[in-house]
Amino acid sequence: MSEPMPPGALEGVRVVEFAQALAIPFAGLLLADMGADVIKVEPPAGDGIRSTMEPILPGESKGFTLVNRGKRSICLDVTRPEARPVVEALVRWADVAMLSMKPADLPRYGLAYEDFAAINPRIVFLEHVPLGKLGPFGGDPGYDVVVQAMSGTSVLTARERDGAPMNIRPAFNDMGTGAFSALGVVAALRHRDLTGQGQRVETSLLSTAMALGHQLLSWFGATDAQKDEPYRAEMAQARRRGAAFEEQRAIWERHYVRGGYANIYFRHYRTRDSFVSVGCLSPQLNARFRAVTGVDDPRIEPGFELGTPAAYDRLTRLVREVEDLFMTKTTGAWIEALRAGGVPCGPLNFPPDVFHDPQLIENGYVVDIEHPLFGTYKTFGPPLRMDATPTRIRSAAPQLDQHTEEVLGELGFGESERRQLRSAGITGVEGATSA
Incomplete structure (x- = not known):
């Protein structure tokens, strides 16, 4: 018994x-x-x-x-x-x-x-x-x-x-x-x-x-005070003419999400057959990601200056390069390589898929x-x-x-x-x- x-x-x-x-x-x-x-x-x-x-x-x-x-x-x-x-x-x-x-x-x-x-x-x-x-x-x-x-x-x-x-x-x-x-x-x-x-x-x-939502819902005088007035002015103008959500969201991102357009370390990627997610939140993990993918990130180079038109163009190209790279292999192949390199990763499941995932x-x-x-x-x-x-x-x-x-x-x-x-x-x- x-x-x-x-x-x-x-x-x-x-x-x-x-x-x-x-x-x-x-x-x-x-x-x-x-x-x-x-x-x-x-x-x-x-x-x-x-x-x-x-x-x-x-x-x-x-x-x-x-x-x-x-x-x-x-x-x-x-x-x-x-x-x-x-x-x-x-x-x-x-x-x-x-x-x-x-x-x-x-x-x-x-x-x-x-x-x-x-x-x-x-x-x-x-x-x-x-x-x-x-x-x-x-x-x-x-x-x-x-x-x-x-x-x-x-x-x-x-x-x-x-x-x-x-x-x-x-x-x-x-x-x-x-x-x-x-x-x-x-x-x-x-x-x-x-x-x-x-x-x-x-x-x-x-x-x-x-x-x-505290990571987004915060305000620091040292970094955010100077953003408020231009953000509010531009947003007020957009709202007066009835701008759609996508445009209003872009205004917020432009003023408050500095460099967010160049995220390559913490996101989902489309692969040859599906999608894969990576999560790197430290310099050490970022370095592992670069080692597995062979990507050169100019932000780690001495003297690289964010916030310039040239930086925007270079980082935009970087994102496209990494996205194109992930399209060259299947999700299974990427997960095998990323896990072997110590990079946190996983497949993207749709809701019905989780009931067949052995991990869960x-x-x-x-x-x-x-x-x-x-x-x-x-x-x-x-x-x-x-x-x-x-x-x-x-x-x-x-x-x-x-x-x-x-x-x-x-x-x-x-x-x-x-x-x-x-x-x-x-x-x-x-x-x-x-x-």
Whole structure:
């Protein structure tokens, strides 16, 4: 017989999740992978993304399935006063409450931190406010695509349609916010272990975008102050005449991305049959790249001066020369040569390709999960590996209302009380007939 798997690091931690869509549900997934008991509270119609984000069956979609594994689901209409006893019971039960709702709705429905702390002073209360509470958009709803635009990270995409930038996929601000939220919860639990006190933790999509995009989203007086005025003047003129995204992006690059046009060390290359990516971020790695390719980079020559027309012409030719060079061999041949020379590199996979890539499969970065309604699906494995307290996937995403009766029973609601709640529409699926 095989030995039972050791408990996860968060075994015994109880989490109640009042959240829909992606960001906070992804945090709940991460906590569940680490052993937490996560109860997802859904409205009677279910999480909105059950019916959007690539539906598979009625009430089941790819989007919902991918961010809700390992949880239990109950249906509860928290907007109705009759739901209050259930909400309070959940708060007493929980170590952690995670909410993603309009800030104004929290006190309206008795879901604010002060309401929860009065019931359970030790609770860790994670509140997600997409755009932050303050400022001209304070408290507004927000989604990843909106935050990509407001944070400046939309300029990262090189694709446009009808003169406007296309949004970046996947929704990296949602996933990043989920990861930061899980980190905040774990830190607050550590604080509670030391002090016995709960606390409020706040996250936002906008703050996540600033953190993830910090390499571009920074300003240094020593190097950037002199660029602001000419950039703003040229950009204002372009916007007055309705310039397309590509032209506006070129203005930004011209003023702020000095020498970016001559990148040969950190990029994708087209090969004879596909594409290869190289990543060199140090003089030593750059030298290895030049040794493998035989490229002469004038920037390492003494006295070479950037910023001149002659330099621009020479470096533009250099980029074309390297691009032409990579077209002479296959991706496999280039990867063999680059790896032998100690250059970080890899093939460019399209999404379906990753499920057949042995690098991902053998490390458990791609896993199979069995869903009771639509069978096997492939997704990412737990992103953390822990020796003493292993992470693992406990179950597929729950069906709507799957655990309502089970959870209410654990919370102390008798059969008669549960029947009354369901017949009144406080629990259960919208439009379903009660037994």
